[in-house]
Amino acid sequence: ILRSEDLISFYQNPRVLGLAEVMNFPAVSHTDEDMLQKIYDANRLGKSIDGHAAGLSEQQLDVYLSAGIKTDHECTTAEEAKERLRKGMYLMIREGTVAKDLINLIPVINEKNSRRCLFVTDDRHLDDIVSEGSIDHNVRLSIETGVPPITAIQMATINAAECFGLKEHGAIAPGYKADFLLLDDLDSVILHSVFKDGKLMVQNNRLLNYPADEKQVITDGLKHSVQFHEITGDDFAIPFKNEFANIIEITPNSLITKHSIEPVTLNHDGLFQFSEHVDHLKLAVIERHHMTKQVGLGIVKGLGLKSGAIATTVAHDSHNLIIAGTNDQDMLLAAKEIKKMQGGLTVIQNGEILASLPLPIAGLMSECNYMDVVHSLKHIDEALLKLGANRHFNPFLTLAFLALPVIPEIKLTVQGLFSVSEFRHIPIEASKSVDLN
Known part of the structure; x- marks a missing residue:
């Protein structure tokens, strides 16, 4: 847990x-002392406070805004977006790999x-x-949906700069930094040239200047961060x-x-x-x-x-x-492979x-060239098909967010299932008579 004194x-x-x-909306709403100290410190130092208002009602959003939180990237509906704009928030429009x-x-x-x-990924x-x-x-996707090119470019540039x-x-x-780019045309947003601090960095999709490599010291703690007990089949049993x-x-x-509550x-x-018929898989989160x-x-x-197992140490937050x-056997092998690699993705x-x-590196970063990583991701995509x-979404990034207990409606932590609306852990087993409404 990062406390206010850790951040200052x-x-x-x-x-x-x-x-x-x-x-942590409940901490804000219940005026948790350390949460308010974090917000106070950021305000006192003139720093931005970034929001995360997933699933909040209109009244809860008022509490959030009163604390000085002015942005949100968790809108999923037009009505949520309108509500935030009406209240004077910055609306962050998200388009990522999963969301x-x-x-x-x-x-x-x-x-x-x-x-x-403004835009976020x-x-x-x-x-x-x-x-x-x-x-x-x-920007391109917005223009395709009818947003004027100048408006879309504003949202990606000056709006973001002002917000932060x-x-x-x-x-x-x-008086401004010479960070800009040149386009072949406004509609396709194909980058012709990119300038950073007044220097031409990219032209015709080719990198011309690259900062000299700086030797980064990676500590043993960062490279040996995946530590858990010897997993057995009993760890995966759900009676x-x-x-x-x-x-x-x-x-x-x-x-x-x-x-959902299902048999x-x-x-x-x-x-x-x-059960392949109803698409029920076993899910485990291991500290x-x-x-x-x-x-x-x-x-x-x-x-x-339909078969096998997938595992990753990229599991927010x-x-x-x-x-x-x-099946338990493939899940056990997945755990062993992750420990052997000291983090990563496996199929x-x-x-x-x-x-x-x-x-x-911390179970989150590669030591390889980025194109080598892309090549590995291609092999992973091919393996997932087997x-x-x-095929309609990215299974690994979807899996990563199943452990994030601040986004509705239900997630999984190392303590078990977590109901976001009730803000408490709940058992796996349920009664047929439970009304989720």
């Missing part, structure tokens, strides 16, 4: 713009409110950045007294999950087992930082795996090891490692 020294770094993503909200939100934009809107896989781009992809107080950015004029379970149901291309398939010992031996278990619907699978089928991407994974 970072504000001296000129690259730190403010307090990022205040996710694809731009098409739903862009109809809200007009000439009177566009200057309060939130989480975007490297292969998508290479093939489609980053914020430039959001980047006073030296956002315009091509005296039931009746046949109904609280289910995490995936919403394709969204971070929001549905809380599950049990073996002769009364333990949950995979990997402090050797606590904590393993949270759940059932997920919507990944579409605690980045524990998260595994989804059709397992029938006791065989089909593809892996090592991320040995498992029958859903």
Whole structure:
């Protein structure tokens, strides 16, 4: 847990713009002392406070705004977007690898409110950045939906600079940093040249100048951060007294999950087992930082795996090891492969490692060239097809957000299933009579 005293020294770094993503709404609402200290420190030092208002009601949003939180990137509907603009917030329109909200939100934009809107990606896989781009992809997609090119470019440039107080950015004029680009035309937003600090860096899709490599010292702690106990099949056992379970149901291309109660398939010992017919997979989150031996278990619907298991240490925000699978043996092998690599992504089928991407720096970053990483991600995508994974969204980034207990409706932590609306952990087993409404 990062407390206010842990954060205060970072504000001296000129690259730190403010307090990022205040996710813990109950702490804000209940005036938790340390949370208010974090907000006070950021305000006192003139820093931005970034929001995260997933699932908040209009009244809860008022509490959030009263605390000085002025941005939100968690809107998924046009009505949510309008509500935030009416209240004077900056609307961050997200289009990432998993959360694809731009098409739903862009109809809200007009000439009177566009200057309060900007683009974000939130989480975007490297292969998508290479093939489609980053914020430039959001600009192109907006223009395709009818947003005037100048308005879309404003949202990507001066609006973002003003929102975050980047006073030296956002315009091509005296007194501003000479960071700009040249386009072949406004509609396609194809980059011809990119200038950074007045220097030509990219021309015709070719990198001309690259900063000299600086030797980065990676400590052993960062390279040996995946530590957990010896996993056995017993760690994955989910016993039931009746046949109904609280289910995490995936919403394709969204971070929001549905809380469903459904009957599950049990073996002769009364333990949950995979069902391809109803797409019920076993889900596990294993604590990997402090050797606590904590393993949270759940059932997920919507990944579409027909066989095997997938695992990753990219699991927001605690980045524990998260595994989804059709059988315990492949899930066990996935855990062993992740520990061997000291973090990363892996795809397992029938006791065989089909593809892996090592991320040995904190279990999150690669030591390889970015194109080598893209090549590994391509192998992972091919392996996922062999498992029958859903092709309409990225299974790994979707998996990563299933462990984030601040986005509705239900997620999984190392302590077990977590109901976001109730803000408490709940059992896997459920009563048929429970009314989720």
